[in-house]
Amino acid sequence: MSAVLDVKDLQVSFHTRNGVVRAVDRVSLKVGAGQTVGIVGESGSGKSVTCYSLLGLIPQPPGRIEGGTAMFGGLDLLKLSEKELQKVRGSRISMIFQDPMTSLNPYLKIGSQLVEPLRLHEGLDKAAAWKRGIAALKEVGIPEPTTRMEQYPHEFSGGMRQRVMIAMALITRPELLIADEPTTALDVTIQQQVLDLIKDLQKRLGIAVVFITHDLAVVHEVCDVVNVMYAGRLVESAAAADLFAHPRHAYTRALMRSIPALQKKGEPLYTIPGLPPDLSYLPSGCAFRARQTPGRQALCLIDRQPPLQEIAPGHWVQACPGCVEGGLPL
Amino acid sequence: MSTAVIPATLAPAIRPGRSLWQDAWARLRKNHLAVACGFVLIAVVLICFVGPRLSPWNPEVTNLALKASPPGTMETLADGSMAKHWFGTDTLGRDLLTRIMRGGQVSLMVGLVATSVALLIGVAYGATAGYLGGRTDAVMMRFVDVLYALPFMIFVILLTTMFGKSMLLMYMAIGAVEWLTMSRIVRAQVQGLARQEFVEAARSLGLSTAVILFRHIIPNVLGPVIVYATLTVPAVMLLEAALSFLGLGVQPPDSSWGTLIDDGATNMETSPWLLIYPAAFFSITLFCLNFAGDGLRDALDVRGGKD
Amino acid sequence: MSDFLVIDNASVSFPGRGRAPANLAVDGVSLTLAKGEILGLVGESGCGKSTLSRAIMQLQPLTSGRIILEGQDLSLLDGRQLRAARLNFQMVFQDPYASLNPRLTIFSTLAEAIQARTGKLSGPACWTAVEKLLERVGLDPTAALKYPHEFSGGQRQRIAIARALGPEPRLLIADEPVSALDVSIQSQIINLLLKLSRELQLTMLFVSHDLSVVRYLADRTAVMHRGKIVELGETEALMAAPQHEYSKALLAAAPALRMRH
Incomplete structure (x- = not known):
């Protein structure tokens, strides 16, 4: 195509x-x-x-x-x-x-x-x-x-x-x-x-x-x-069906979880804590680190920005070890 | 034991009375151009009001031997010493600098008094009409329309014949006309603001109309008000000149910047300094007023310093 | 008396322009709220839900009908009594950018709201109260100076909520408080409202066009259409089996709900 x-x-x-x-x-x-x-x-x-x-x-x-x-x-x-x-x-x-x-x-x-x-x-x-x-x-x-x-x-x-x-x-x-x-x-x-x-x-x-x-x-x-x-960068890119079935990046997963319609009444709504970073003072590493709860924050990159990586055919994700579910293929 | 632990770094800044004006003053001081213009304005005021006392010349005494002499001409004083006419003399041999200073007193007073009158009435009237809206607004604004339709000159002549000639009355008369436009500007702004949610929130707190007007509405219309006020000052100074020309304002031998410029314009070809010096004072004052006004407007805008 | 707020056959009409007929924005609405209840009011723009909330807030006079809060008919109060009564019901507005006075610091805004109830407070007392409010809505005390x-x-919406809580109201009307916010922030605010309503035993009228939010938050839900309440019921029951045609259409249209299947 x-x-x-x-x-x-x-x-x-x-x-x-x-x-x-x-x-x-x-x-x-x-x-x-x-x-x-x-x-x-x-x-x-x-x-x-x-x-x-x-x-x-x-x-x-x-x-x-x-x-x-x-x-x-x-x-x-x-x-x-x-x-x-x-x-x-x-x-x-x-x-x-x-x-x-x-x-x-x-x-x-x-x-x-x-x-x-x-x-x-x-x-x-x-x-x-x-x-x-x-x-x-x-x-x-x-x-x-x-x-x-x-x-x-x-x-x-x-x-x-x-x-x-x-x-x-x-x-x-x-x-x-x-x-x-x-x-x-x-x-x-x-x-x-x-x-x-x-x-x-x-x-x-x-x-x-x-x-x-x-x-x-x-x-x-x-x-x-x-x-x-x-925060000004692509964190995940995939075919829609693929993305909704297997969201890999912590931000995508957090976004999906925070839709009120998908949550049970009576439990507190899942929220992404904090605020998006200030784009004039971006952190040197993973921009989502401070707010990320679905993944393992401790593993997030802090010294360099994670590059986009194709982890499955047509499925690109920001290769931050803390954010990508199931870890990164080596 | 205190429930409120105020961080040490914050404590000095926490003054519940720290108002918009205090913040604005802090911001204004950082605007060097506006501050410089403010100083020039103060200097002009001092020159006009203190200068004539220090001047060796009486602005009303004519000297036909020294008619329209150029800047720098020397003349012997009554005590025998020599003194210089820095800006030359006018067509009747009077010292121009002293006349500019005396004329400045009139012009600056007109600018101040008439603009203040216009500001006070215009803002209060316009804000009330705009905020209350409905029938009150309609009646108040029709009244403004009626005054607009009244010919200004007839209005002033009426006032002077009724109360006699007085400078203060003339200032008030000019102010009483200039507030009309101010009230319309303010009303239009306030109408937009009155529907804003923060005003509704203020109403929901049960605040009185006066508090809402003075705390929530008027501070938010100051920007255009200040800009319009700085435009009003030259307008009222020129209006004063026009009235004087008709014999309703200052009378010879008194003068104002408007009448001096008027005189200067008629003698422009033979004695250009008669136009240049008063016009320079007039222009510098207006120029500084505009920059100081812009500076004040920016200082009052809390977002101004940021982006 | 269990009925905390009674809206009795309330109507608001706006005069038509020129020869156009008067526009009946709220048409004979009757609702009751029990103390501590959260009632969701759902409808599309122009259905009259905002006019109704403004009418309850006494920001918009009723054409007919009554609004009774804790047994007190609000429309019978004179100016002074009404101003005192207003402290009992406060509103959180839709647009967090328009609902705060841009020229006042957060401290001034909140201090004004607190002192509307308490009268003039001394500096330190006022600061304590402001700090407590900010804490309650999850903001740092340094916010007061900005x-x-x-x-x-x-964050502005949190401040707006803090201001609404300033005079210690018993009824809170939230008019689309999250629809101008991003998804990730929406849920923060919804959680906050829910937490506050429990802690402070607030009665809340939650106005929204977003069914998923109302479903999550409201005990009962009223569906409003063309100025009338067309359906009212327990939220879960109403969403599971809407009776009125319009409620059905509204539910069917919400894209977020269909994602579950």
């Missing part, structure tokens, strides 16, 4: 007054055609920065891409100029954001916002673009698309707006869709519909999807491959 |  996106050793840092924040540290990930790849992590883990830096969407300065490559259809996204990136953004790579309430302009009709990428990237005339817009709304399951095109965002509910955002992202038939917590701001019953819609469209159109989320349950539902990030 | 922006979301 050829990779649509191949990120190698991406390093992003933010240079602030309080020092250098290493937001993303040597992250590599591959997205195959038609694949859904999840990036899971808590806020501050670097999952969003990873994707935003690919599209040139982090403010520079203070942000700085320190190294790595991101190959996308023969182009290295990290080396493109802003102008070249603009051509890629919104036409070959699209994004959906978390909050459908703020990502639409309240003063413009849904229709004119929806067809904007078409007019911009494909140079369609107004009538043709409008027709494609109606088709796009129909595709994401919005009833009466012709009248809906003429309405303003406030006339849409949250779930409907997210559908519009998805329609807008897919209207140019991109090769890659980056979805940043697309269901977090939605109600549970709507969440499910939106997830189903993304899954369905992805299958029909064969798009590759990068799914950023903090919600393991969502990942479990939609992703083929899961990357778990902690 | 400002809210120096803390992470989870």
Whole structure:
């Protein structure tokens, strides 16, 4: 399977007054055609920065891409100029954001916002673009698309707006869709519909999807491959079924255990103690050492950062002897 | 036996009264530009209020022999000694430096009194309207609209004819007009804040409206208020000049920076120093006021020092 | 009397804009809470659960109905009495970034909450009380000297809980207290709330859209839909066999629950 996106050793840092924040540290990930790849992590883990830096969407300065490559259809996204990136953004790579309430302009009709990428990237005339817009709304399951095109965002509910955002992202038939917590701001019953819609469209159109989320349950539902990030680094990466059946890294296991739904009532909830480390003063060894309870803390590396190691075919894990369940193969 | 074991390193810092203002003062002192500007402002005030006493010249005595003489001209005093007109003299032969100092007294007072009046009324009024909301807010803001619609000049002429000419009255009149915009700015800010959860939490604690306003709301609108106040100072100084021009403000032989600049502008081609020196005082004061104001705003923002 | 909090046929309506009809956000809700009970209130955004909690907190006037806390009808109190009564019920808000005054140190925030009940305290007494509160919510006493922006979301939520506990309330309303937090922090806060409610014998109304959290925490659960309570029951029973159509839909949609199979 050829990779649509191949990120190698991406390093992003933010240079602030309080020092250098290493937001993303040597992250590599591959997205195959038609694949859904999840990036899971808590806020501050670097999952969003990873994707935003690919599209040139982090403010520079203070942000700085320190190294790595991101190959996308023969182009290295990290080396493109802003102008070249603009051509890629919104036409070959699209994004959906978390909050459908703020990502639409309240003063413009849904229709004119929806067809904007078409007019911009494909140079369609107004009538043709409008027709494609109606088709796009129909595709994401919005009833009466012709009248809906003429309405303003406030006339849409949250779930409907997210559908519009998805329609807008897919209207140019991109090769890659980056979805940043697309269901977090939605109600549970709507969440499910939106997830189903993304899954369905992805299958029909064969798009590759990068799914950023903090919600393991969502990942479990939609992703083929899961990357778990902690403190700016990948700690584990595997096929979803494999990861959920045999989570190897202590952080992944701790995350799974802390889902309230999986716990018995009456017992205290399992918690990961403490807080994620400050990214401007990262410990020299395993970043999870201070909080880790599922593994053997005493064995954690303290002198150097554990490298990623493939411990089973396609299953990569940060090779910290204290964190990896069942020890490391030698 | 004490239940509270206060770590020794903390003890000096634990002063329950350590307020926003004390913290702000500590932060302000670290802002060298703002501190320097503060010193310049103090210097300007001292020059204007102490300077005329030390000056050998009486700013009201004319000397037609020395009309519009350039900076550095010497003149013999009544006691026979010679003294220098550092900034030259004006079109009636009066010492310009002394006139700038005397004019500064008027201008600085206008700036201070009128801006303070605008601040006090504007912040209290705007915050009350914005926090209470509903019908109270509607009535209070319609009143502001009505005052806005009233022509300012007629308002001042009315006041002066009713109470006679007095500088204090003029300061108050200017302040009474400038607070309108201030109250609108504050109201808009407070409306946003009043819905914040920390204000609801304060209400849940059963705090009185006054405590909520002064402790939780007003400190959070100080940023824009300070910025607007520093913009108000030049506005009121210029307003004073306009009123004086109409014969409603300071009267000759008194002067203010506004009237001096006005005079200077008419004689710009023949005697440029008449414009340059008063304008320089005016600009330096405003410049320092802006930096000091920005410094104060940053110092009051508890997040300012961090990132 | 076993009924600690009685919500009796409470309605809140907001006037419609222009010619739009009035919006009935809370529509004749009746609930009772026994002392020491944790009641979960579940529903989607816009169902009226936040309006109801604000109405109980007397932050939002009722259009009709009554709210009776320990036999005292709160809507009959005048301003001064209400301000005194407020100390008995406190709220933990959803957004830990908006619920703390950014310009007050943690000490000032907590001291204010404590002194709302006790009146002015001397410096050392006040410090002792603040320190005790911080300890209770699992924070270091050094936190008192800092400002809210120096803390992470989870730590702020602990501070917000400490403030709510400051006036020693008997009823705590928690409005989505964990939904803005990361998973690993969520469980810390849930454990804390549970521990506090036992230690202090708090009665708690726990409002959430997250069924898995409510299932874990609440003794009884009420499902709210379009301003009405559509189902009320023992949490375990309700989750195992929901009766109302809407409860069924809500349960079916929760992705976290399906992971168990």
